Amino acid sequence: MRILATDLPEIKLIEPRVFTDRRGYFFDIYQALGYSDHGIEARFVQDSLSYSLHGVVRGLHYQLRRPQGKLITVLQGEVIDVVVDIRLGSKNFARWTKNLLSADNHRQLFVPPGFAHGFTVISEAAAILYKCTDYYDPLDEYGILWNDSHLGIDWPVTAHILSDKDARLPLLRDVPDNLLPQLTD
Numbered sequence: 001m002r003i004l005a006t007d008l009p010e011i012k013l014i015e016p017r018v019f020t021d022r023r024g025y026f027f028d029i030y031q032a033l034g035y036s037d038h039g040i041e042a043r044f045v046q047d048s049l050s051y052s053l054h055g056v057v058r059g060l061h062y063q064l065r066r067p068q069g070k071l072i073t074v075l076q077g078e079v080i081d082v083v084v085d086i087r088l089g090s091k092n093f094a095r096w097t098k099n100l101l102s103a104d105n106h107r108q109l110f111v112p113p114g115f116a117h118g119f120t121v122i123s124e125a126a127a128i129l130y131k132c133t134d135y136y137d138p139l140d141e142y143g144i145l146w147n148d149s150h151l152g153i154d155w156p157v158t159a160h161i162l163s164d165k166d167a168r169l170p171l172l173r174d175v176p177d178n179l180l181p182q183l184t185d
Contacts, residue, residue, distance in 0.1 A: 003038050004107075007097035011083050012040060012110040014071075027106055029073055030131055040110050042069045044131040049075075052121045052128075056161045059118015060084055060169070061143045064181060067113030069133035077126030078102040079119040080156055086144065086172065087114040089183035094172060096153055101128075114181040116144055120157050142179060143169040 004013040014035075018027040028034065030044065052058060060082065072081060081101050085092040101107050102123070111117050113133065146162070147155065148171045 001034060001038065006083075006099065008083060008085055008092055008095060008115075010085075010112050011097055011115070012038070013099055014038075014108040014110060016106055016108065018106050025106075029108075029129065030071060035110075040071075042071070042110070042112075042133045044071065044133055046132040046135050048130040048132060048136065050128045050130065051125065053125050053161070054121050054123065055157060055159050057118065057120045057146050057155070057157060058163075058166065059143065060116035060146055061118060061141065062086060062114070062116045062181065063134070063137065063140045064142060064179065065140045066134040066137045067181060068136075069113050070109075070111045070117060071131040072101065072109045072111065072117075073106075073129045073131075074101045074103050075127040075129055076103050077121060077123035078104075079121050079123075079126050079128065081109055081119045082117070082153055082155070083109070083111050084116040084144070084151060084153075084172075085114075086116045086175075087181045087183040088177055094151060096151060098153065114183070118146055120155055120160065122156060142175075144172045144175060145169045148172055
């Protein structure tokens with residue numbers, strides 16, 4: 001596997017080794033030793049699957065009490081995946097990175113705890129597998145508005161579909177400090 005640089009050094013864009021022949025392809029979605037060799041020491045406890053249609057925007061989500069690191073793999077379709085550094089004290093606070101993840105390019109994204117995450121579907125539909133480092137807790141859901149103009153995220157979406165909850169998320173500047181993750185060493 002190769003680790004490719006992103007605009008945020010903590011965010012790892014992973015290009016797994018894919019074995020392709022006339023029958024199709026094979027690759028490891030996760031193998032602890034291989035990922036550990038590249039500095040990803042996460043212990044995953046939950047796998048989740050998201051299926052979304054073209055134009056859906058999910059995010060930008062994060063957790064505080066049970067922060068989740070995520071290894072994201074697109075199993076069907078294409079998404080533009082966005083990660084924002086929202087860790088108080090980070091020199092990259094409010095900076096973001098976006099990456100094309102697809103079933104065709106097989107790239108994965110590792111997002112450690114402390115970052116807001118979201119995506120938009122640019123294909124007809126997309127199925128996304130999340131390997132998470134902590135369990136989902138519906139009482140620990142936080143987020144920032146996907147199109148916060150102060151962040152200036154260049155989303156490739158003109159017509160978008162949001163959940164009611166995501167449409168009501170605050171701007172980053174309106175989130176109280178006690179509801180943002182702290183930079184940890």
